[in-house]
Amino acid sequence: MTPYVASAVEREIALVRSAPHGARNAALHRAAYALGGLPLDVQEVESALVGAAIEAGLPEREARAVVRRSLRRGAEHPREIPTTAAHGPVRAPAARPAIPPxxxxxxxxxxxxxxxxxxxxxxxxxxxxxxxxxxxxxxxxxxxxxxxxxxxxxxxxxxxxxxxxxxxxxxxxxxxxxxxxxxxxxxxxxxxxxxxxxxxxxxxxxSTGGLIFACIMGRRLLAGDVPEWWTPQILVVEGAPDWLTWGARQSDAREDGPAVLGVGAGSWTPAIATRIPDGSTVYLRGHSDAAGARYLDAIEATLAGRCRIFRRRA
Known part of the structure; x- marks a missing residue:
């Protein structure tokens, strides 16, 4: 990532996070439009901007609609990447830079x-x-x-x-x-x-990107501290209310209960996926909307081929 691109990404995300009430939509539109013209991974940019917008107070559905529309418009007007070289602007490298942590x-x-x-x-x-x-x-x-x-x-x-x-x-x-x-x-x-x-x-x-809700066993799972006798069963649900619901259903008569994890926009990452042991049974429960389907798709893609996966939309 060139210094210019890194600075642009950090600046736009910071502006969205700090946008005052009444100016959040406009700030989100400007940020998505500006970043849409840069050679960045669209899904990563969308996730980062939506997460920043949620922190600023926008509803997720509204934020996602603004981001997608503005990213498309920005992509129609690619931006040149400045350089200090004497020959002037040059094309960005083919590799897509990652969003700052x-x-x-x-x-x-x-x-x-x-x-x-x-x-x-x-x-x-x-x-x-x-x-x-x-x-x-x-x-x-x-x-x-x-x-x-x-x-x-x-x-x-x-x-x-x-x-x-x-x-x-x-x-x-x-x-x-x-x-x-x-x-x-x-x-x-x-x-x-x-x-x-x-x-x-x-x-x-x-930001809350890369962070999840986790029950006691879920925290032990993430920390790599699960007991040897535990049969890995993981339940991943969307949103705080569903996570509370399933987390509170644990039985104190069962020590081998599932690890219950809760996710939202930008929560699930490859780093979290690596904490799920091979051969685990993973149950995915998302909301019955497009966003819920995307969450489950993204999670399943990181576990496919090494875990038994069962999906259900609430």
Whole structure:
């Protein structure tokens, strides 16, 4: 990747992430149009831009539509890559450069928030929200699937929804996100009150790309710490509500329960796929829409030929 291209990609993604309310669509259109004219992998660019747009507050379906339309328009007007050589602009190399790695919240701030959080059963609204989804709050607590934001104390600058912090906006259900090594790298904040403007938030200004929800066995799987007697069975579902649903269905009478992983836009990566042992039985469950089908296709492509795969769309 030339310095010019790398700088262009980083700049456009940063502009989308930091776009203020009312200017997010325009920023996303400009970024996709600009990057569409560069020799980049279209799917990688789309995933990165959609992830940045979701962090900025745009609904995924709306963001994906804007990105695809603007990438196509940008591709109709290829951009020359500047060079300092005396002979002027030259063609970019045939190899397609990768998107820069995502940035996550400062680890010490993240750990402080999680350490200061409380059991979900301590927050009546969180309990009510979980119950409204048919979830047992005690099971969510027992299986360490979520935590409740502490009712007081300082919050990181990235724990915000516009001008309000997550407490004020009602996003008090914390869902930990893990990387391909099973390390805690970020969180999603879920709204527990009906009047919240958005259902789910990511840390402002940071990416959640390459991060997934994982139950206890899922975290051990990612960390390479599964017991020798465990028969690898992995359930991969789309979205936080479905992940909570299936994660809370674990039985404490069974030690060999499946590892339950939850994915969203930009979550699944080749690095995560390498943590799935050969010969595993993998169940894929996505939403019954085009985005859900794409998630399952992408996951299946990384596991095909070495795992037994079963697909089902909700």
């Amino acid at each position: 995502p940035s996550y919240p400062p680890h010490d701030e993240l750990l402080d928030m999680v350490r200061n959080s409380l059991p979900v059963t301590s927050d009546p609204e969180a309990v009510a929200w979980l119950a409204s989804r048919g979830l047992d709050p005690e099971a969510v607590e027992v299986w360490h699937l979520a935590r409740a934001l502490a009712p007081e104390g300082p919050l990181p600058s990235w724990a915000r929804c516009g001008s309000r912090d997550w407490r004020e906006s009602g996003h008090r259900l914390l869902l930990p996100l893990f990387d391909a090594r099973g390390s805690l790298r970020s969180v999603k904040a879920r709204a527990v009150c009906a009047e919240a403007e958005r259902k789910e938030l990511a840390p402002t200004g940071y």
